[in-house]
Amino acid sequence: MKKTRVNSNSVLLLITIGLFAAMYAAGCVIYADKGFGHFQTFLNVLITNAGLICVACGMTCVMLTGGIDISVGSLIAMDCMLLAYSMGVKGYPCVPMLAFVLVIGIVFGFVQGFLVAYLEIQPFIVTMAGMFFARGMTAVISTAQLSITQKSNPQYYGWANAKIELPAFLGYTNNKGAVIVPFIRPTVVIALAVVAIIFVVLRYTKFGRSLYAVGGSESSAKMMGLDVRRTKLKAYVLSSFLCSIGGICYSLNTMAGAVQQAKGFEMEAIASSVIGGTLLTGGVGNVIGSLFGVLINGTINTLVISNGKLLSSWANIATAALLCFFIILQSVFALIKERKK
Amino acid sequence: MEDQILLTMRNICKAFPGVKALDNAEITLRKGEIHALMGENGAGKSTLIKVLTGVHQFDSGEIRLQGIDGPVINRSTLEAQKIGIATVYQEINLCPNLSVAENLFIGREPKTRFGLVDWRTMNKKAKKIMDDLGIDVDVTLTLENYSLAVQQMIAIARAVDMDCRILILDEPTSSLDDGEVAKLFKLMLRLKEEGVGIIFITHFLEQVYMVCDRITVLRNGRFVGEYGVAELPRVKLVAAMLGKDFDDLASIKPEGGETKSSEVVVEAKGLSHKGKIKPFDFMIRKGEVVGVTGLLGSGRSEMVRCIYGADRAQTGTLKMKGRELKAKAPIDSIKAGMGFLPDDRKAEGLIGELSVRENIILAMQAREGVFKTLPSAKQNELADKFIEMLQIKTASRETPVNQLSGGNQQKVILARWLCTHPDFLILDEPTRGIDVGTKTEFQKLILKFASEGMSVVFISSEIEEMLRTCSRMCVMRDGTKVDEIEGEMTQHSVMAAIAGGEAR
Numbered sequence: 001m002k003k004t005r006v007n008s009n010s011v012l013l014l015i016t017i018g019l020f021a022a023m024y025a026a027g028c029v030i031y032a033d034k035g036f037g038h039f040q041t042f043l044n045v046l047i048t049n050a051g052l053i054c055v056a057c058g059m060t061c062v063m064l065t066g067g068i069d070i071s072v073g074s075l076i077a078m079d080c081m082l083l084a085y086s087m088g089v090k091g092y093p094c095v096p097m098l099a100f101v102l103v104i105g106i107v108f109g110f111v112q113g114f115l116v117a118y119l120e121i122q123p124f125i126v127t128m129a130g131m132f133f134a135r136g137m138t139a140v141i142s143t144a145q146l147s148i149t150q151k152s153n154p155q156y157y158g159w160a161n162a163k164i165e166l167p168a169f170l171g172y173t174n175n176k177g178a179v180i181v182p183f184i185r186p187t188v189v190i191a192l193a194v195v196a197i198i199f200v201v202l203r204y205t206k207f208g209r210s211l212y213a214v215g216g217s218e219s220s221a222k223m224m225g226l227d228v229r230r231t232k233l234k235a236y237v238l239s240s241f242l243c244s245i246g247g248i249c250y251s252l253n254t255m256a257g258a259v260q261q262a263k264g265f266e267m268e269a270i271a272s273s274v275i276g277g278t279l280l281t282g283g284v285g286n287v288i289g290s291l292f293g294v295l296i297n298g299t300i301n302t303l304v305i306s307n308g309k310l311l312s313s314w315a316n317i318a319t320a321a322l323l324c325f326f327i328i329l330q331s332v333f334a335l336i337k338e339r340k341k
Numbered sequence: 342m343e344d345q346i347l348l349t350m351r352n353i354c355k356a357f358p359g360v361k362a363l364d365n366a367e368i369t370l371r372k373g374e375i376h377a378l379m380g381e382n383g384a385g386k387s388t389l390i391k392v393l394t395g396v397h398q399f400d401s402g403e404i405r406l407q408g409i410d411g412p413v414i415n416r417s418t419l420e421a422q423k424i425g426i427a428t429v430y431q432e433i434n435l436c437p438n439l440s441v442a443e444n445l446f447i448g449r450e451p452k453t454r455f456g457l458v459d460w461r462t463m464n465k466k467a468k469k470i471m472d473d474l475g476i477d478v479d480v481t482l483t484l485e486n487y488s489l490a491v492q493q494m495i496a497i498a499r500a501v502d503m504d505c506r507i508l509i510l511d512e513p514t515s516s517l518d519d520g521e522v523a524k525l526f527k528l529m530l531r532l533k534e535e536g537v538g539i540i541f542i543t544h545f546l547e548q549v550y551m552v553c554d555r556i557t558v559l560r561n562g563r564f565v566g567e568y569g570v571a572e573l574p575r576v577k578l579v580a581a582m583l584g585k586d587f588d589d590l591a592s593i594k595p596e597g598g599e600t601k602s603s604e605v606v607v608e609a610k611g612l613s614h615k616g617k618i619k620p621f622d623f624m625i626r627k628g629e630v631v632g633v634t635g636l637l638g639s640g641r642s643e644m645v646r647c648i649y650g651a652d653r654a655q656t657g658t659l660k661m662k663g664r665e666l667k668a669k670a671p672i673d674s675i676k677a678g679m680g681f682l683p684d685d686r687k688a689e690g691l692i693g694e695l696s697v698r699e700n701i702i703l704a705m706q707a708r709e710g711v712f713k714t715l716p717s718a719k720q721n722e723l724a725d726k727f728i729e730m731l732q733i734k735t736a737s738r739e740t741p742v743n744q745l746s747g748g749n750q751q752k753v754i755l756a757r758w759l760c761t762h763p764d765f766l767i768l769d770e771p772t773r774g775i776d777v778g779t780k781t782e783f784q785k786l787i788l789k790f791a792s793e794g795m796s797v798v799f800i801s802s803e804i805e806e807m808l809r810t811c812s813r814m815c816v817m818r819d820g821t822k823v824d825e826i827e828g829e830m831t832q833h834s835v836m837a838a839i840a841g842g843e844a845r
Contacts (some may be wrong), residue, residue: 010484200457203458204457204458204460205456205457205458206448206450206458209439209443209447209450209458210434210447210448212438212439213436213439213443213447215436215438216436216437216439217435217436218435219434219435220433220434220435220436221436222418223418223430223434224434224435224436224444224447224448224499225418225419225422225448226447226448283437283438284438337485337486338642
């Protein structure tokens with residue numbers, strides 16, 4: 001009956017982390033000759049997916065309330081296009097533009113959250129409208145492929161290419177005898193800070209706990225005297241805000257703006273959350289899981305690239321298989337719980 | 342004496358579309374008293390509570406609370422909580438995905454110096470609360486790990502811990518076992534000592550006499566009276582709830598002269614469904630009409646649902662015409678020759694968008710299987726036959742059922758079962774909400790079917806109606822079949838049996 005019973009949600013998280021470790025270890029063995037085992041490979045996964053990590057954190061918060069936000073991919077495209085156009089073409093300074101992008105995220109999230117929470121419209125529909133709107137606005141800004149170069153904005157270029165070097169002993173010596181020092185980009189610091197902050201928010205603040213309560217049972221949360229509507233509104237604002245931070249990371253990685261950019265990003269974010277143990281029905285999940293969800297996604301891509309011969313679409317198929325695996329696992333756990341009653 | 346009064350609700354009226362739920366209802370709650378609010382389902386108990394706690398707004402009337410000048414109007418549960426009114430509803434309003442401790446403290450979590458949730462203090466406090474109540478739980482586990490009963494106790498603990506002056510318990514005991522009920526009562530008595538006023542709603546008459554000081558009875562949304570527990574013995578309480586003046590009851594004899602067949606159609610031994618109905622035996626012969634009586638919520642519907650297989654029996658055996666029937670789902674019972682007209686015809690019986698014809702042939706089609714569609718000529722013939730026989734008032738056989746009146750809808754369901762020619766038909770409150778004329782028609786029909794060899798179980802809240810049609814009655818109380826009466830039945834004897842206890 002008591003004490004020894006293990007929380008099934010933490011088991012799911014452990015499985016996610018274990019799977020990531022196993023997958024990575026397998027990669028190290030199979031593709032040792034291609035440098036998979038170097039620490040830098042792992043860091044590259046973080047660098048490539050810094051934007052996705054931020055977005056997945058926001059997505060997790062929304063999914064905890066039982067909602068969904070499919071506008072994030074388009075919002076990122078709009079952010080990137082806005083930055084590329086203003087800094088790359090017009091040569092505006094970067095600090096005000098970055099602040100502007102963050103404000104757009106908050107306003108965008110406020111509108112979506114208001115519609116969902118106070119007018120009680122289905123989150124899927126509201127954020128789908130947001131998705132079309134942001135994608136459309138991207139094209140309105142420009143339909144060209146824009147890029148930010150060293151010439152057009154040296155400061156931003158400098159940030160994008162800044163290397164934060166880690167201690168040398170984590171590196172390796174190449175065949176010419178030179179020590180290759182591992183490094184990360186500033187975006188990784190941003191992404192990991194987001195994970196840490198959201199972890200604390202979810203676990204240790206009244207707002208964070210309210211997200212779980214609303215997802216667990218909305219009517220109960222109301223009866224217990226929580227402000228359900230405000231909680232939901234805040235969740236969508238947070239999601240779009242984190243998405244804009246993710247958009248900045250994405251922009252720093254690509255230095256480009258294009259209408260078709262970050263297509264399907266929302267699905268990757270949802271998949272990462274689900275693989276990380278977040279339930280679509282709400283009330284269960286945390287950002288550590290989502291972080292590992294993103295890492296698993298990134299590792300699959302790296303594995304496929306390392307193989308070199310495989311079609312890159314195999315990464316999608318692997319993600320699909322993993323999603324099924326985790327959804328089935330969640331159902332099995334839920335069934336076992338039912339049985340025990 | 343005046344300052345002893347915590348709460349008064351006077352002349353409360355509340356109308357919902359089409360129904361007057363409360364019509365000059367009232368209640369007076371004093372300090373340190375446990376006050377039972379009694380009445381049948383639909384008497385307005387829950388509505389009165391919801392008006393008090395701000396879930397519903399009332400149309401007219403006045404609520405006054407001690408220490409607050411002027412009338413009080415609560416607009417939300419939160420407002421009611423702020424002025425010291427805590428409520429525990431029958432359905433548990435907690436979050437299954439949160440830990441026990443969080444469910445106790447959410448919205449008012451202890452904080453650390455940095456304004457973050459202090460989990461350690463919260464768990465410690467929660468543990469103490471649960472220990473005080475004598476409930477052994479791990480407060481760090483999520484709520485879904487525990488039974489409904491424990492969850493209910495946690496809900497109560499949450500309400501109690503919020504320093505309430507008035508505690509409302511709306512059927513809190515329906516999911517608790519005897520030991521847990523005892524714990525709850527101990528807690529209620531402790532709160533009473535501390536001066537909390539408790540409004541206690543329950544279907545269990547025994548419990549009223551165990552802990553309550555005073556009883557307020559409502560009927561059809563109206564205030565019937567306020568009584569001290571000592572001055573209102575059970576029979577009188579039941580009479581007050583049912584609205585029968587106990588001394589004026591004219592006894593009506595059942596229509597005699599039935600021929601008793603010896604062939605047993607249905608025989609149940611030791612059937613039970615955990616938490617709903619304790620093991621019972623039941624037997625019915627060919628052509629017999631047996632009534633199941635008891636107050637609403639006493640297990641009447643649960644008993645027949647268990648026989649029919651709508652709630653799968655967990656123990657016991659059921660024989661249909663001598664052969665054992667293991668019904669996994671209602672379809673098995675239908676195939677064996679049973680029919681069931683549920684009490685909630687909107688939710689369980691009719692499909693409003695389908696036509697009268699389609700609703701009538703539904704059960705027959707289910708028995709035949711999906712692949713043997715009845716020819717449409719046959720369908721029309723059947724539909725016309727029953728519309729004629731039961732005098733269903735409908736524009737045509739293709740009219741959607743939801744355009745019919747309540748009584749006619751009820752006839753459509755009856756027709757549905759009749760066309761399957763069941764050997765055994767269960768009618769749960771078939772006459773509720775229909776006019777007197779139609780009721781008499783129904784009673785005649787029941788007797789007619791019985792004379793043709795059908796066995797019928799009949800449930801009704803109106804005792805006269807059952808006296809007129811039934812030759813035998815099972816008496817239910819608190820989820821148990823307590824008695825079976827036969828032969829000379831009068832309203833008095835039936836009501837005494839329903840009330841039970843010292844009344845007999």
